[in-house]
Amino acid sequence: MFSTLKMLGALSPAERETIASGQFAGDFTAEALLDQMRHLAKFDASNDATRALLKKLTGAAVVGAFASLWLLSVFGKMMLIAVALLIGVAIYLGVTLSRLSKLDISNNFREVALPFLAILKQDMDPQQTLKVRVDLRAPTHQNKRRGSPQSSKGGVYTKIVETAYHDNWFSGSARLADASVLRWSVVDDVVESKRTKRSSSGKMKTKTRNYKRSTVAVSLSVANKRYGVAPNASADGHKIAVQGGAKRRTIKLTRKIKTKSLDTMDPGVLIDTVASAYRNVTAPARSAA
Amino acid sequence: MNDCQCKSGFFSLRDCGQPSLGVCSVCSRAMCHQHASAESTFTQCRDCWARANQQAVGTGQRPPGANRMYDDDWAYSYRNRYYAGYAPIYTGTHYHHYYDQYDTRSFQARSGEYDDDSDNARAGFGDS
Numbered sequence A: 001m002f003s004t005l006k007m008l009g010a011l012s013p014a015e016r017e018t019i020a021s022g023q024f025a026g027d028f029t030a031e032a033l034l035d036q037m038r039h040l041a042k043f044d045a046s047n048d049a050t051r052a053l054l055k056k057l058t059g060a061a062v063v064g065a066f067a068s069l070w071l072l073s074v075f076g077k078m079m080l081i082a083v084a085l086l087i088g089v090a091i092y093l094g095v096t097l098s099r100l101s102k103l104d105i106s107n108n109f110r111e112v113a114l115p116f117l118a119i120l121k122q123d124m125d126p127q128q129t130l131k132v133r134v135d136l137r138a139p140t141h142q143n144k145r146r147g148s149p150q151s152s153k154g155g156v157y158t159k160i161v162e163t164a165y166h167d168n169w170f171s172g173s174a175r176l177a178d179a180s181v182l183r184w185s186v187v188d189d190v191v192e193s194k195r196t197k198r199s200s201s202g203k204m205k206t207k208t209r210n211y212k213r214s215t216v217a218v219s220l221s222v223a224n225k226r227y228g229v230a231p232n233a234s235a236d237g238h239k240i241a242v243q244g245g246a247k248r249r250t251i252k253l254t255r256k257i258k259t260k261s262l263d264t265m266d267p268g269v270l271i272d273t274v275a276s277a278y279r280n281v282t283a284p285a286r287s288a289a
Numbered sequence B: 001m002n003d004c005q006c007k008s009g010f011f012s013l014r015d016c017g018q019p020s021l022g023v024c025s026v027c028s029r030a031m032c033h034q035h036a037s038a039e040s041t042f043t044q045c046r047d048c049w050a051r052a053n054q055q056a057v058g059t060g061q062r063p064p065g066a067n068r069m070y071d072d073d074w075a076y077s078y079r080n081r082y083y084a085g086y087a088p089i090y091t092g093t094h095y096h097h098y099y100d101q102y103d104t105r106s107f108q109a110r111s112g113e114y115d116d117d118s119d120n121a122r123a124g125f126g127d128s
Helices: A002-010 A013-021 A030-075 A078-101 A107-121 A267-279 B046-058 B072-082 B097-102
Strands: A023-029 A129-135 A145-154 A157-175 A181-198 A204-223 A239-244 A248-259 B012-015
Touching: A002 A030, A002 A078, A013 A023, A013 A030, A023 A030, A030 A078, A030 A107, A030 A129, A107 A129, A107 A157, A107 A181, A107 A267, A107 B072, A181 A267, A204 A267, A248 A267, B046 B072
Parallel strands: none
Antiparallel strands: A023 A129, A129 A157, A145 A157, A157 A181, A181 A204, A204 A248, A239 A248
16 A cells, blocks of 8 residues: 555656546657556556555454444443544545545556557657557546436336446557558447346345447558558458558558456457558559559 | 667568677577567577567466566567467568568568658548
């Protein structure tokens, strides 16, 4: 916990502002971008671990405080000190937990964006910059909600509330060392379903399920004098389109992935989509020169 | 002194071209500072370190998620693994048998034909 608080204290005002705004965006060289991202990712990983620990400790302190109140009648006023102490600890831990929760960064940042950009860096000249935008907020942040929650009934459930979220969390563009221009975007559409039913014991129980559809779009613009594009461009599992121009051709790929959780997608999906675009690149035809 | 004999890139491979600062203790190729693996204390090139790392992961000597900060050593390790199912385009001019196992789609860029101008380089995602 204290190491996380120490790291929090070491964050620069600009980094705090970035987290508070929920947006990481700009035009950077790959090295400078990754340095900044690694710093934030390290803090976020520590923050996640600390908050998980704090939740357990806060719960234990609250339970301990109630237990001490119950023992008050047995051990007398001496237990008052323990009660006061445990309530104080619970309040401190709860406030710290709340403070750190406000600084939480979506895991997409360090588990998808960071590894993808670390790979992309390999295909860039060191002095070349890339534009990037990463939304640091959770996929189910209130500002990402679309429409009003829909309420209904069905089956054993007395109430089903479904809320839709649109999370356009990652996009960017980069000019690569081979003069190709790569653009990408990742959009998650999430439906959060809260289902309430009466259990056999008569209690009302609510379960939350999430359904996520991730849309990965990649556009690779290649110079005709450097590369050609396969005449029958194809990509397994992707929707593909090729646009021609006098100097460049653009390969556009879109892939949709459905999951039943809010877990981050494998960064390999984004890497595979770019690789699929490159698989359709060939040696240029003489007529194109 | 020789130029670095390592190849840069991931989706396409290119010659490094930087002046070499040493020789890899495993493959004896000339390597520049950028292509020397920090995790091997700069005694091996990133490619050799990545290959050794893959074998270490396979034998359980190193956990697969040991490098979570996604540095260049991680990227080369990922590249070595990824090339089992992907053949990158090689745009360089210096053949080296070291990369034979990568099954690159080789062709030489024709000098003088490279044109950086673009007419629709800013094309977006929408279909035309």
